[in-house]
Amino acid sequence: MPEYTLYTPLKDDDITKLKAGDRVNINGTIFTARDAAHKKLVELIDKGEELPFDIRGQVIYYAGPAPAKPGYVIGPVGPTTSGRMDSLTVPLLEKGLKGMIGKGTRSDEIKKELMSHRAVYFAAVGGAAALLSRKVKKARVAAYPELGPEAVFELEVKDFPVFVVNDIYGNDLYQQGVSEYSRE
Amino acid sequence: MPNGGVVFIREINVTTVKNAVRDLCIEANCHLGDDTVSVLNNSVQREKSPTGREILGQIIENASIAHQEEIPMCQDTGFAVVFIEMGQEILLTGGNLVEAVNEGVREGYTKGFLRKSMVRDPIERVNTEDNTPAIVHIQIVPGQQIKIIAVPKGGGSENMSALKMLKPVEGVDGIIKFVTETVKNAGPNPCPPIVVGLGIGGTMEKAALMAKHALTRPLGQKSDDPGTAELEEKLVREINNLGIGPQGLGGSTTTLAVHIERFATHIACLPVAVNISCHAYRHKEIVI
Numbered sequence: 421m422p423e424y425t426l427y428t429p430l431k432d433d434d435i436t437k438l439k440a441g442d443r444v445n446i447n448g449t450i451f452t453a454r455d456a457a458h459k460k461l462v463e464l465i466d467k468g469e470e471l472p473f474d475i476r477g478q479v480i481y482y483a484g485p486a487p488a489k490p491g492y493v494i495g496p497v498g499p500t501t502s503g504r505m506d507s508l509t510v511p512l513l514e515k516g517l518k519g520m521i522g523k524g525t526r527s528d529e530i531k532k533e534l535m536s537h538r539a540v541y542f543a544a545v546g547g548a549a550a551l552l553s554r555k556v557k558k559a560r561v562a563a564y565p566e567l568g569p570e571a572v573f574e575l576e577v578k579d580f581p582v583f584v585v586n587d588i589y590g591n592d593l594y595q596q597g598v599s600e601y602s603r604e
Numbered sequence: 605m606p607n608g609g610v611v612f613i614r615e616i617n618v619t620t621v622k623n624a625v626r627d628l629c630i631e632a633n634c635h636l637g638d639d640t641v642s643v644l645n646n647s648v649q650r651e652k653s654p655t656g657r658e659i660l661g662q663i664i665e666n667a668s669i670a671h672q673e674e675i676p677m678c679q680d681t682g683f684a685v686v687f688i689e690m691g692q693e694i695l696l697t698g699g700n701l702v703e704a705v706n707e708g709v710r711e712g713y714t715k716g717f718l719r720k721s722m723v724r725d726p727i728e729r730v731n732t733e734d735n736t737p738a739i740v741h742i743q744i745v746p747g748q749q750i751k752i753i754a755v756p757k758g759g760g761s762e763n764m765s766a767l768k769m770l771k772p773v774e775g776v777d778g779i780i781k782f783v784t785e786t787v788k789n790a791g792p793n794p795c796p797p798i799v800v801g802l803g804i805g806g807t808m809e810k811a812a813l814m815a816k817h818a819l820t821r822p823l824g825q826k827s828d829d830p831g832t833a834e835l836e837e838k839l840v841r842e843i844n845n846l847g848i849g850p851q852g853l854g855g856s857t858t859t860l861a862v863h864i865e866r867f868a869t870h871i872a873c874l875p876v877a878v879n880i881s882c883h884a885y886r887h888k889e890i891v892i
Contacts, residue, residue: 486681547678547883554669569721
C-alpha cells in the first residue's frame with residue numbers, strides 16, 4: 421500500500437499520483453464543513469458572491485467537533501457521513517476544491533465529477549475522533565460561528581491520516597476492498 | 605403479601621437520578637467499556653486485511669486516548685438514550701423523573717464537553733444547545749431499586765437502521781436475508797465494525813425497542829436462550845462474509861456481535877427491527 425505525505429493546497433501532481441487504497445498523511449490547512457455550512461457556501465456561489473476562504477486546491481473535512489476542553493486546541497473531531505453532502509458538492513468542485521475527507525460512499529455522480537474536476541475523496545477513520553484531534557495543531561472558526569459545531573473551522577493539521585477512496589481514474593476503494601474480502 | 609399486606613416504600617429524590625444520568629453520559633462517551641476493548645483487541649488478531657488491521661489499531665488507540673484524557677471517543681456524542689427500570693416500591697420525590705433525566709443530560713453534556721447534537725424539531729432543525737431532550741424508555745419492574753442505562757447513540761449508525769414486517773412464512777431465512785441486506789446497504793456509513801441489535805417479534809414499536817435494548821447487553825455476552833445464541837452466531841458469520849470490513853474498506857471484521865431479543869407476536873406477524881451501533885459501543889449503567 422503506497423504511502424504519501426501531502427501538503428495543502430493540493431497541486432495537480434499530487435492528485436495525479438493518488439490511487440484508491442493509498443495511505444496519505446495530510447499536512448497544512450484544511451477546512452471543516454458539514455450540511456449546514458455547505459448550504460451557506462453554495463448559496464453564496466449561486467448569488468455570485470465570494471466564499472469566506474480561498475477554496476482553490478483546498479481540502480474540506482466533513483466534520484463537526486465536540487467542544488474543546490480547556491487547554492485543548494480542538495475537541496474530538498472525526499469524519500461524518502459524506503453522502504449527505506453529495507448534492508452540495510459540485511459547485512465547490514467547480515470553484516477549485518481538490519479534496520474531501522469524510523466517511524462513507526459517494527454517489528455515482530460525484531465519482532464522475534471527481535474525474536472531470538481532477539479531485540480526490542479521502543476517508544478518515546470514523547469514530548477515531550480523539551486520535552484525529554491530536555493531529556490538529558491550530559484551529560479557528562473561519563465562518564458561520566452561529567452554526568456552533570457546524571461552523572467552518574480552519575484547521576492546521578500535521579500528518580492527518582486518511583485513505584484514498586475515490587481517485588481521478590474512477591477507482592473506488594469501497595468496491596475494491598469489499599470484493600477482495602467478500603465470501604458471499 | 606409479606607408483612608401482613610404492608611409494603612415498604614423506598615423514597616428516592618430525583619436529584620439522585622439526575623446526578624447518575626449526568627455521570628453516565630460522561631462515562632459512556634469517554635470510557636469505552638472493557639467488554640468492547642477486549643472484543644476489538646481480539647478482532648485485530650483475526651482481521652485479514654492490512655488496511656483493516658491499521659483501522660482497528662487506530663480505533664483501539666483512539667479509545668485509549670479518550671480514556672486517559674477523559675475526552676469523547678467520537679465527536680458524535682449521540683442522542684442521549686436512557687433506559688430506566690424502576691422498582692414499583694419506590695416513591696420518587698423532589699420533582700419529575702423525565703425532567704430530572706433531561707437535567708442530567710444537560711449537565712453531563714455541558715460539564716463533559718460533549719457535542720450537542722439535538723435539534724428541537726425534525727423539520728425546523730434548531731439546535732437545543734444542551735443535547736436535550738433525552739430519549740427515555742421507562743419500565744416498571746418489581747422491587748425497590750432503579751436501574752439506569754445510558755446509551756449515547758450516534759446519528760450515522762442510527763440512520764442505517766431498518767425495520768420490516770416480514771411474512772411469518774419467511775421465517776429464519778427471511779430474517780437472515782433482511783439483516784444481511786440492511787448491513788450490506790449500510791456499507792461503510794455506520795462506521796464498521798458494527799454491533800447489530802435485533803428485535804424479533806411483538807408489534808412494530810416493540811421490535812424497534814427490543815433492537816435498541818439489545819445494544820445495552822455487554823459485548824461478547826451471548827443470549828441466554830440457546831436457539832437465539834445460535835442465530836446470533838450464524839448472523840455474525842453471514843455478516844462477516846460480506847467483506848465490508850473495518851470502515852467499509854474491505855476485510856473480515858464487519859460486525860463485532862449480533863444481539864437478539866425476541867418476544868411473542870401475532871399469528872399474522874413477524875416484525876424484525878435492525879438497530880445498528882458503530883464500533884463505539886457505548887453503554888454504561890448503574891443500579892441505585
